[in-house]
Amino acid sequence: MNFLASLADRERVFDFLVPAASPVDVRHGPILYLEDVTVSFDGFRAIDGLDLTIDDGELRCIIGPNGAGKTTMMDIITGKTRPDTGSVWFGSRHDLLTMNEPEIASLGIGRKFQKPTVFEALSVFENLELAMAADKRILPTLTARMSGEIRERIEEVLATIGLTELQSRPAGILSHGQKQWLEIGMLLMQRPRLLLVDEPVAGMTEQEMERTAELLTGLAGKGKQSVVVVEHDMGFVRSIARTVTVLHQGRVLAEGSMDQVANDPKVIEVYLGAEEEVA
Amino acid sequence: MWLTRPFRERSTRLFLGILLAALGLVTLLNLALPEGHPLHVSTYTVTLLGKYLSYALLAVAVDLVWGYLGILSLGHGAFFALGGYAMGMYLMRQIGDRGVYGDPVLPDFMVFLDWQSLPWYWHGFDMAAIAFLMVLLAPGLLALVFGFLAFRSRVTGVYLSIITQAMTFALMLAFFRNEMGFGGNNGLTDFRELLGFDLRSDATRLGLFLATGIALALGYVLCRAIVASKLGRVSVACRDAEARTRFLGYRVERVQLFVFVVSAMLAGVAGALYVPQVGIINPSEFSPIFSIEVVLWVALGGRATLYGAVIGALLVNYAKTVFTGVMPDAWLFALGGLFVLVTVFLPRGVAGLFAYRRRPAEDTQPTAKEASA
Numbered sequence: 048m049n050f051l052a053s054l055a056d057r058e059r060v061f062d063f064l065v066p067a068a069s070p071v072d073v074r075h076g077p078i079l080y081l082e083d084v085t086v087s088f089d090g091f092r093a094i095d096g097l098d099l100t101i102d103d104g105e106l107r108c109i110i111g112p113n114g115a116g117k118t119t120m121m122d123i124i125t126g127k128t129r130p131d132t133g134s135v136w137f138g139s140r141h142d143l144l145t146m147n148e149p150e151i152a153s154l155g156i157g158r159k160f161q162k163p164t165v166f167e168a169l170s171v172f173e174n175l176e177l178a179m180a181a182d183k184r185i186l187p188t189l190t191a192r193m194s195g196e197i198r199e200r201i202e203e204v205l206a207t208i209g210l211t212e213l214q215s216r217p218a219g220i221l222s223h224g225q226k227q228w229l230e231i232g233m234l235l236m237q238r239p240r241l242l243l244v245d246e247p248v249a250g251m252t253e254q255e256m257e258r259t260a261e262l263l264t265g266l267a268g269k270g271k272q273s274v275v276v277v278e279h280d281m282g283f284v285r286s287i288a289r290t291v292t293v294l295h296q297g298r299v300l301a302e303g304s305m306d307q308v309a310n311d312p313k314v315i316e317v318y319l320g321a322e323e324e325v326a
Numbered sequence: 327m328w329l330t331r332p333f334r335e336r337s338t339r340l341f342l343g344i345l346l347a348a349l350g351l352v353t354l355l356n357l358a359l360p361e362g363h364p365l366h367v368s369t370y371t372v373t374l375l376g377k378y379l380s381y382a383l384l385a386v387a388v389d390l391v392w393g394y395l396g397i398l399s400l401g402h403g404a405f406f407a408l409g410g411y412a413m414g415m416y417l418m419r420q421i422g423d424r425g426v427y428g429d430p431v432l433p434d435f436m437v438f439l440d441w442q443s444l445p446w447y448w449h450g451f452d453m454a455a456i457a458f459l460m461v462l463l464a465p466g467l468l469a470l471v472f473g474f475l476a477f478r479s480r481v482t483g484v485y486l487s488i489i490t491q492a493m494t495f496a497l498m499l500a501f502f503r504n505e506m507g508f509g510g511n512n513g514l515t516d517f518r519e520l521l522g523f524d525l526r527s528d529a530t531r532l533g534l535f536l537a538t539g540i541a542l543a544l545g546y547v548l549c550r551a552i553v554a555s556k557l558g559r560v561s562v563a564c565r566d567a568e569a570r571t572r573f574l575g576y577r578v579e580r581v582q583l584f585v586f587v588v589s590a591m592l593a594g595v596a597g598a599l600y601v602p603q604v605g606i607i608n609p610s611e612f613s614p615i616f617s618i619e620v621v622l623w624v625a626l627g628g629r630a631t632l633y634g635a636v637i638g639a640l641l642v643n644y645a646k647t648v649f650t651g652v653m654p655d656a657w658l659f660a661l662g663g664l665f666v667l668v669t670v671f672l673p674r675g676v677a678g679l680f681a682y683r684r685r686p687a688e689d690t691q692p693t694a695k696e697a698s699a
Contacts, residue, residue, distance in 0.1 A: 125573065152575040164570045166563045173559050183575050185584045190328045191556040237574070 077139075078103045078241055078273045079124065084133030086119060086297075093119040094130065095297035101241070106267035106274045108284045111294035112317060117277045118161065120294070121243050125158050126151045137241070153183070157239035161246045163226035167219030171210050171229060174218050175201045178233035201236070207262065208232040224255045231262065242266065242274045248283050256280070260287045332550035341633050342543055349539040356532060369528045373603050376535035378643045380600040383542045385623045385635035387592035390549045392621065393630030394558060395585050396565030397482070401490030402593050403617035404497050405465035407607065409594025411501075412464050414514035414607040415448060416457030417525075421518050434516065435509045445507045454521055461598040462591045469590030470583065477579035477586075482568065491614050498612035513608025520602050531603070538599045542636070545592050549632055552588065561585055622661065626668050628675025637676050 079101040086094040094116045101107055111117055122128035123135060126148040135143040143151055165174050179197065182188070205211045208228040213221065218229060227247060234242055247263065248256045264287050267274040278284050284291065284305065291308045293300040301311045308314055332338040352375060355367040384406050391397045423430040427437040431444055450456040472493060476486055504510035523530040552558050563571040564578050572578050601607045610616070619642075627638020642661070649657045672678050 148572050149575050149577055152573055158573055160570075164567050166566055166570070168562055168566055169559055176556065177559055177563055177571075177576075178574050180575075183577070185557065185577075185580055188560055188576075188581075189552065189555050189557040192328075233574070 076102050078105075078137065079275075080134075080136040080139075081120075081124075082134050082136075084120075084123060084130045084135065086123065086128060086130045092297050094123065097133070097294075097298055099292065099299065101273055101275060104267060104271060104273055106264060106287065106289055107276070108288040108291045109275060109277045109294060110279070110281070110284060110291060111300070114296075115294040116297040117294055118245065119297075121158060121245060121277065124151075124243060125156060149183075152237070153180075155238070155240035156243065157234040157237045157241070158243040159227075159230045159234055159245055159247065161249070163223065163230050165218040165221070165226050165229050165233070167217060169218060170215050171205070171218050171221070172201060172214040174229055175204055175232055175236050178236040180236065180238045204232045204235050207235065209258070224251045227251065227255075227259075231259075235266070239272060242272050244274060244276045246278055247276060248278065248280055256283055257286075259283075263287055328555050329548070329551045331554050332547050335550070335554065337633065338547065338550050341546065341636075345539060345543055345546075349536055353532060353536065369531050372535045373531050374647065376531070376538045376603045377600060378640050379535070379538040379542050380596045380603065381620075381623070381643055382636040382639040383538070383545050383596035383599070384593050384620055385627070385639035386542070386545055386549055386632055387589040387596065388620050389624045389629060389632055389635035390552070390592070391586055391589045392624060393632070393635075394553055394565065395561045395582060397582065397586065398487045398621065399490045399586075399589075400487045400614065400617050400621060401492075401494035402589070402620055403614075404490075404494035404612055405469060405590040405593035406597035406600070406620075407494075407497070407501075407609075407611035408464040408468060409461045409597030410601040410607040410611060411508060411514070411597075412451075412457055412460040412594070413598035413601045414517075415451040415460075415508075416454060417517035417520060417602060418514050419448070419452040419457075420520070421516065424518060425516070433509070433514070435504075435512065435514075436507070439504060441507075448507065458598070461594050465590040465594035465597075466587050469587045473583045473586040477582045480579070491617070494612050494617050495614050498609045498614075501609035501612060509608070511609060513606055514601075515606040515608075517602060517605055525602055525605070534599065534603050538603070541595055541599055545595065546632060546636070548588075549592070552585065553632070557581065557584075619661075622665055624675075626664065626675055628672075628677025631675075631677040634675050634677030641676065 077100045079099070081097055081099040084094055084097045085092065093114075097116070097120065099120075109117055109120075119128060123130050124143065126143065126146055129144065137143050137151075137154060137156065141154060143156075146154070166177065169177070176193075176197070179200065181191065202211070205214055208231060210221075210225060210228060210232065213225070218226065221229060227250075231244070231247065234244075244263065248259050251259065260283060263274055263276060266272050276284075276287070288305050290302065291305050292302045293308055293311075293314050295317050300317065301308050301314050303311075352367055352372060355365055356369065356372055359366040361368070384402065387405075388399060388402050391399055391402075418433040421433065425434040425437075427434055429437050432441060436444070451460070472490075476489065481489065500506055501508050501513075502511050508514065517525050519525060520530065520534075523533065525531075553561070560571065560576055560581055563574075563576070564581055568578055571581075597607075597611070620639075623638040623642045624635045625638070626642055627636065628634025642664070645660065645664070646657060649660050668675060
């Protein structure tokens with residue numbers, strides 16, 4: 048009876064009528080919220096009871112030794128891997144565990160992979176064109192036209208990533224560093240709310256690293272993007288980080304400013320000590 | 327309009343110009359010169375060329391999915407044959423009571439098998455509109471169901487190639503059965519009329535040749551329009567980095583399904599134009615070898631160029647006609663040798679000779695300037 052009454056209620060909005068891609072709700076602060084997430088591969092716990100909160104507009108660095116679960120964590124957020132237990136929320140409205148990869152991408156989570164993957168056969172310009180936030184269904188894509196507005200947006204991003212001159216060259220000819228830039232540009236075209244950046248400066252020169260740092264710090268901000276950077280290079284992390292999270296064996300070992308973290312004895316033991324000695 | 331975009335490309339205009347000029351020239355040499363003149367093109371040759379052109383359309387369809395989407399279909403012969411069967415059924419019904427057994431409704435082979443009435447799926451094929459619709463729908467539906475299941479499960483690469491082979495092989499075995507109602511291993515033949523035109527008359531044969539040429543031109547423009555659109559660039563992206571494309575928010579399986587179905591329909595049209603010119607359709611068109619041969623044409627001509635597929639289909643089939651006339655046993659060796667030679671010396675196919683300065687992929691897309699026009 049209650050059910051029938053609820054059907055008759057004219058004020059009621061059925062769940063299936065609420066558009067899935069409704070804007071991300073960040074009124075409560077966090078844009079990304081992971082709670083008690085666990086994943087095992089053949090008995091090996093890659094992620095073990097991970098809790099992580101990223102605030103709107105925050106720039107967060109995540110460090111940790113190899114096998115700490117950094118990449119697996121990214122896979123879970125983007126929908127590539129499903130956790131065994133736990134919950135993952137984007138804002139306070141979207142349960143990412145109920146969505147697939149394209150849905151999560153169109154919600155505004157962009158990911159830069161560790162190894163740069165750009166479309167080598169397509170030109171730099173076209174790489175950005177495909178990455179752009181747009182109606183990505185078949186027929187709109189088939190009939191899509193290049194408007195002045197789109198062109199401006201692409202050129203703006205080309206200027207940001209410094210590849211304006213190479214825009215009509217195939218992406219396959221770019222150097223490693225330039226490909227990393229292009230990937231970041233492709234992320235920007237999606238106008239994401241949350242950027243996941245996996246080792247952005249691997250294989251970059253000192254100069255390129257500085258520009259990347261400038262770019263990433265410029266991107267994060269309230270009402271703009273939140274940025275999560277996974278990085279090995281401690282110098283780079285020190286130059287951009289406000290808050291650092293240290294992962295170890297699939298869980299958070301420490302969290303805080305770079306100085307706090309660097310002085311944490313647990314962290315020094317598993318990670319920084321070895322790293323500093325090398326450096 | 328996305329469909330008119332190819333006309334702005336120099337390569338498309340060149341291709342259409344050459345194709346239309348060739349059609350005109352053949353027509354002229356066939357009609358204007360008397361028989362016996364050294365330059366006269368006989369109706370036999372015209373029909374042979376028409377057959378090549380239908381093969382060329384099939385090759386363009388294969389190049390669309392293989393060259394631009396990275397799906398190596400080794401079963402496109404199935405779509406070609408289905409289109410051919412749809413046309414064959416129409417032509418069978420057109421025979422009417424002029425068959426050997428003189429039955430006004432039942433085709434000869436059904437009378438021979440002692441069938442009393444027309445199977446349900448033969449109804450409507452006496453009407454050209456329905457039959458021609460089925461030329462598109464039958465291959466399209468098969469591709470839709472097959473592609474939906476395959477792409478949804480993310481079956482790609484070699485595995486997909488193998489199951490496309492299995493698909494066409496299974497269909498061949500099915501069509502060999504008399505109980506299927508498609509004439510068993512004899513297939514459908516003895517055609518007389520198409521839309522009221524006598525299939526044995528020279529004028530009809532020339533008309534069929536021209537219709538095939540125009541279908542090839544339209545099919546080429548359609549494929550080119552898809553390839554030059556943003557969807558075409560998404561296809562190339564799916565081909566080269568499928569996972570990456572998915573992360574950009576594109577439904578890769580839908581892109582694959584759309585292009586695959588379009589390609590299957592084009593193959594069906596090619597089959598429908600092939601059948602009235604060769605005068606028979608039988609299950610051998612479903613044979614896996616034929617589908618593999620089509621892929622060879624595309625590889626020889628040059629993958630991911632579309633015009634390369636046309637060149638490959640024409641060259642190989644011409645060579646086949648010559649070789650099987652001179653020394654039939656040597657043909658497969660010649661084909662194999664040709665394939666080895668081209669792979670070693672022309673890795674990008676015959677089309678690579680024309681576009682040696684450009685990378686094949688640059689061919690797949692307009693420059694930024696063209697795109698904005």
